[in-house]
Amino acid sequence: MLLGSIEAGGTKFIAAVGDEHMNIIDTVTVPTTKPDETMEQISNFFSRYHLDALGVGSFGPIDVDEKSQTFGYITSTPKSFWRDYNFVGYLKQKLNVPVAWTTDVNAAGYGEYLLGNANGTESCLYLTIGTGIGGGFINKGQILNAFSHPEMGHVFIKRHPDDTFEGICPFHKNCLEGMASGPAVEKRWGKKGVELADQSFVWELEAYYLAQALISYTLILRPERIILGGGLMKQKQIFKLIRNEFHAMLNDYVEVPDLETYIQPVGLNDQAGIIGGLLLAKNKLKG
Amino acid sequence: MLLGSIEAGGTKFIAAVGDEHMNIIDTVTVPTTKPDETMEQISNFFSRYHLDALGVGSFGPIDVDEKSQTFGYITSTPKSFWRDYNFVGYLKQKLNVPVAWTTDVNAAGYGEYLLGNANGTESCLYLTIGTGIGGGFINKGQILNAFSHPEMGHVFIKRHPDDTFEGICPFHKNCLEGMASGPAVEKRWGKKGVELADQSFVWELEAYYLAQALISYTLILRPERIILGGGLMKQKQIFKLIRNEFHAMLNDYVEVPDLETYIQPVGLNDQAGIIGGLLLAKNKLKG
Numbered sequence: 001m002l003l004g005s006i007e008a009g010g011t012k013f014i015a016a017v018g019d020e021h022m023n024i025i026d027t028v029t030v031p032t033t034k035p036d037e038t039m040e041q042i043s044n045f046f047s048r049y050h051l052d053a054l055g056v057g058s059f060g061p062i063d064v065d066e067k068s069q070t071f072g073y074i075t076s077t078p079k080s081f082w083r084d085y086n087f088v089g090y091l092k093q094k095l096n097v098p099v100a101w102t103t104d105v106n107a108a109g110y111g112e113y114l115l116g117n118a119n120g121t122e123s124c125l126y127l128t129i130g131t132g133i134g135g136g137f138i139n140k141g142q143i144l145n146a147f148s149h150p151e152m153g154h155v156f157i158k159r160h161p162d163d164t165f166e167g168i169c170p171f172h173k174n175c176l177e178g179m180a181s182g183p184a185v186e187k188r189w190g191k192k193g194v195e196l197a198d199q200s201f202v203w204e205l206e207a208y209y210l211a212q213a214l215i216s217y218t219l220i221l222r223p224e225r226i227i228l229g230g231g232l233m234k235q236k237q238i239f240k241l242i243r244n245e246f247h248a249m250l251n252d253y254v255e256v257p258d259l260e261t262y263i264q265p266v267g268l269n270d271q272a273g274i275i276g277g278l279l280l281a282k283n284k285l286k287g
Numbered sequence: 288m289l290l291g292s293i294e295a296g297g298t299k300f301i302a303a304v305g306d307e308h309m310n311i312i313d314t315v316t317v318p319t320t321k322p323d324e325t326m327e328q329i330s331n332f333f334s335r336y337h338l339d340a341l342g343v344g345s346f347g348p349i350d351v352d353e354k355s356q357t358f359g360y361i362t363s364t365p366k367s368f369w370r371d372y373n374f375v376g377y378l379k380q381k382l383n384v385p386v387a388w389t390t391d392v393n394a395a396g397y398g399e400y401l402l403g404n405a406n407g408t409e410s411c412l413y414l415t416i417g418t419g420i421g422g423g424f425i426n427k428g429q430i431l432n433a434f435s436h437p438e439m440g441h442v443f444i445k446r447h448p449d450d451t452f453e454g455i456c457p458f459h460k461n462c463l464e465g466m467a468s469g470p471a472v473e474k475r476w477g478k479k480g481v482e483l484a485d486q487s488f489v490w491e492l493e494a495y496y497l498a499q500a501l502i503s504y505t506l507i508l509r510p511e512r513i514i515l516g517g518g519l520m521k522q523k524q525i526f527k528l529i530r531n532e533f534h535a536m537l538n539d540y541v542e543v544p545d546l547e548t549y550i551q552p553v554g555l556n557d558q559a560g561i562i563g564g565l566l567l568a569k570n571k572l573k574g
């Protein structure tokens with residue numbers, strides 16, 4: 001069985017071919033320019049293989065409603081070349097394979113759920129805290145999707161009493177993404193996250209905001225595990241701070257697993273999205 | 288077919304017998320005292336009928352994990368007589384019928400989803416804003432339940448600049464329930480909600496907090512409809528205020544249905560919980 005996977009990001013696309021055991025056979029990286037350039041390179045890469053199915057995790061927002069006329073499209077993205085682009089349609093036409101289609105975050109979450117640090121659980125919330133903040137939830141094998149896919153990085157939070165930063169979200173100013181994403185950290189402190197590694201208050205504040213959001217997600221979704229990925233989570237010292245804040249703020253209101261187990265970094269590193277795409281492709285062949 | 292339903296609340300239990308068309312044949316209300324008193328009256332009521340199944344929506348927290356040793360129990364409630372009480376076990380022993388078991392909020396949400404103001408949708412978030420704030424989410428016929436049932440009234444929110452009230456949640460002080468539940472409104476203003484009906488700022492502030500939470504729920508769950516019940520939502524003027532705040536704060540970040548359709552009051556009034564219990568009982572017989 002040959003499976004394809006695409007991790008379609010705002011700056012680059014990664015594509016891979018693998019087998020049903022998740023051995024990766026070939027891979028390519030292509031810059032995100034215009035659809036006719038980027039997608040042609042991707043489809044040329046795949047056309048050398050006889051794929052049985054393809055899994056795509058894409059930047060968004062995307063249309064995932066199978067009953068919609070624009071199913072498989074990227075919709076209202078600020079990247080104007082990609083607005084209203086028929087992503088799945090192009091792939092089906094060029095490659096003539098079944099395509100599993102979800103968000104980049106859902107694909108990475110699915111990878112972590114089945115083969116990463118949520119392996120063995122029944123439900124997992126996966127979050128990425130990088131240029132943006134996004135999340136995906138998988139419960140009993142199903143990726144949560146109702147009216148559309150979640151966009152859970154923009155929840156509201158309470159301000160830390162010592163923080164006067166106004167926030168950078170163009171929609172909400174001081175939502176979670178506006179206060180705690182990579183660019184928010186950079187704007188507040190005037191330095192990149194990686195340069196702030198030894199500034200303990202930076203990470204305490206970050207943990208204060210993330211822990212609040214994790215509590216909201218916990219109370220609404222009740223996941224068995226939470227996996228945190230994305231650039232900012234490379235600061236491994238933050239996990240202890242997040243767990244401490246989470247414990248203090250939740251105040252034992254509901255039962256959660258032991259926090260060392262409950263809140264974990266990614267297990268598949270930068271591979272979660274690609275592996276997730278392969279797993280979704282494999283799954284597509286079953287049903 | 289004869290179905291039973293119990294709405295088990297902190298002050299009273301309501302029980303009903305109905306048929307598969309949701310015609311209610313008989314009903315009883317019993318005060319919530321001790322399990323051996325309250326439950327005996329409830330089981331005596333049902334024992335006059337040959338029930339095919341029974342649906343229960345209970346105050347909580349409750350154990351809904353079918354693999355757990357304490358499945359069917361009320362767990363860590365502050366009502367000490369009911370702590371670690373084997374609710375489902377008692378009913379099965381006395382009445383020997385299949386029992387569907389969920390939270391009071393989930394049962395009411397299920398009623399609204401199938402026969403109330405979310406009828407015809409694929410996914411519905413039901414919230415009650417009363418003595419406490421709680422929510423249940425139903426998607427494609429399934430009540431969301433992962434590690435356990437949601438307890439979504441305690442999410443964090445940002446403070447209104449003109450509000451200095453410290454909040455009354457014993458766990459979190461200024462979470463949503465601490466700031467916007469019936470007792471919070473009463474404590475902040477020194478009067479009951481119903482006596483504040485003509486104070487417009489009371490309801491603007493309430494809408495400010497509820498709208499933030501509705502945005503968090505929207506971004507995390509992406510429901511097709513939101514139904515708001517509970518005592519405070521009897522102030523019907525608040526729906527317009529909530530929709531306005533929601534619109535302003537979401538700032539078109541994601542697509543939602545038209546807000547008049549999206550955010551609605553209950554359709555079944557005080558019957559949602561009982562009807563939901565009957566529907567859950569009926570459903571139990573199918574699968």
Ligand SMILES: Nc1ncnc2c1ncn2[C@@H]1O[C@H](COP(=O)(O)OP(=O)(O)O)[C@@H](O)[C@H]1O
Nearest residue numbers: 130131132182183192193194230231232234235
């Ligand atoms: N080691 C690091 N420590 C702190 N911040 C980092 C680190 N690496 C990347 N970041 C920050 O994470 C953000 C990028 O997130 P990332 O997840 O790598 O990419 P993207 O979200 O664009 O896919 C940037 O704001 C960057 O400054």
Ligand SMILES: Nc1ncnc2c1ncn2[C@@H]1O[C@H](COP(=O)(O)OP(=O)(O)O)[C@@H](O)[C@H]1O
Nearest residue numbers: 417418419469470479480481517518519521522
């Ligand atoms: N008509 C009303 N207007 C405003 N507030 C009300 C109204 N009716 C009840 N409330 C408030 O709602 C709360 C009770 O909520 P309710 O949903 O009726 O019960 P419970 O949550 O205990 O099941 C109380 O704080 C009460 O003051």
Ligand SMILES: [Zn+2]
Nearest residue numbers: 154169172175
């Ligand atoms: Zn935002």
Ligand SMILES: [Zn+2]
Nearest residue numbers: 441456459462
């Ligand atoms: Zn609280």
